[in-house]
Amino acid sequence: MENTGVERVKSGIEGFDEVLKGGVPRRDIVLLTGSTGSGKTTLAMQFLAHGAKIGESGIYFTLEENPNDMVTWFSVFDPSIRSLIASGRLKVVSVPLTDYETFKSLVSAEIDAMSAQRVVIDSVTYLQMFFSDIMSIRKAIMELSTMLKSKEVATFIIGEIPYGENKLSSFGVEEFASDGVIALYLVEKQDTFIRALRVVKMRGTEHLTKFCPLEITPKGIVIYPNAELFTEMT
Ligand SMILES: Nc1ncnc2c1ncn2[C@@H]1O[C@H](COP(=O)(O)OP(=O)(O)OP(=O)(O)O)[C@@H](O)[C@H]1O
Numbered sequence: 001m002e003n004t005g006v007e008r009v010k011s012g013i014e015g016f017d018e019v020l021k022g023g024v025p026r027r028d029i030v031l032l033t034g035s036t037g038s039g040k041t042t043l044a045m046q047f048l049a050h051g052a053k054i055g056e057s058g059i060y061f062t063l064e065e066n067p068n069d070m071v072t073w074f075s076v077f078d079p080s081i082r083s084l085i086a087s088g089r090l091k092v093v094s095v096p097l098t099d100y101e102t103f104k105s106l107v108s109a110e111i112d113a114m115s116a117q118r119v120v121i122d123s124v125t126y127l128q129m130f131f132s133d134i135m136s137i138r139k140a141i142m143e144l145s146t147m148l149k150s151k152e153v154a155t156f157i158i159g160e161i162p163y164g165e166n167k168l169s170s171f172g173v174e175e176f177a178s179d180g181v182i183a184l185y186l187v188e189k190q191d192t193f194i195r196a197l198r199v200v201k202m203r204g205t206e207h208l209t210k211f212c213p214l215e216i217t218p219k220g221i222v223i224y225p226n227a228e229l230f231t232e233m234t
Pocket residue numbers: 034035036037038039040041042043076160216217218
């Protein structure tokens with residue numbers, strides 16, 4: 001059953017909105033965390049692409065990948081990505097690793113210029129390039145969160161955690177600066193691994209708490225809220 005209290009944005013990702021009982025709350029900042037290759041970028045791009053298709057413009061700020069390369073590999077999942085970009089409802093912006101103030105101003109200006117309703121920042125881990133101590137990084141993340149909150153956009157902040165580590169963030173503050181935390185996992189199983197997603201927290205809404213199996217299919221990420229991790233995915 002869907003929650004009716006909070007306004008939601010639909011992800012367009014099969015199974016995902018069901019996990020969140022209706023979608024991401026419209027003005028929330030969600031930390032999307034996981035180890036390398038767990039599917040963070042794919043999920044976040046799908047979220048923006050779907051938004052663009054239903055008239056909600058979105059921006060992907062990347063601090064690590066080349067935007068052209070990203071568009072090329074994502075077009076394998078969704079060839080409409082190029083026309084969505086051409087339409088002006090989807091933008092992939094490369095953030096120069098100069099200094100934090102420049103980064104924050106760029107994010108703010110781009111959101112305003114596009115009247116974006118969906119935003120992705122990939123990844124918050126790269127913010128450490130701007131600082132020499134952990135307290136400054138934490139302060140910057142809190143500031144970024146406050147700025148994004150004032151824009152009233154649905155945001156995915158991507159965080160990276162080393163494979164096998166049982167924590168949610170690099171700097172120990174990202175999860176507190178976010179309204180929600182969604183973690184992606186690579187779970188070892190015999191000689192391979194299986195993928196999973198779990199909502200760790202989502203303020204103000206009911207959500208599933210179980211590990212949900214996740215697959216990367218030719219059309220992108222699919223989540224199976226009703227399947228069990230170790231039985232039905234064999
Ligand atoms: N066409 C495809 N079909 C199935 N799986 C794919 C396909 N293309 C990529 N993958 C899988 O998706 C993974 C990459 O996912 P993605 O880039 O979204 O992860 P990520 O969490 O953003 O990683 P990183 O931390 O490196 O940025 C690849 O490592 C691969 O396992």
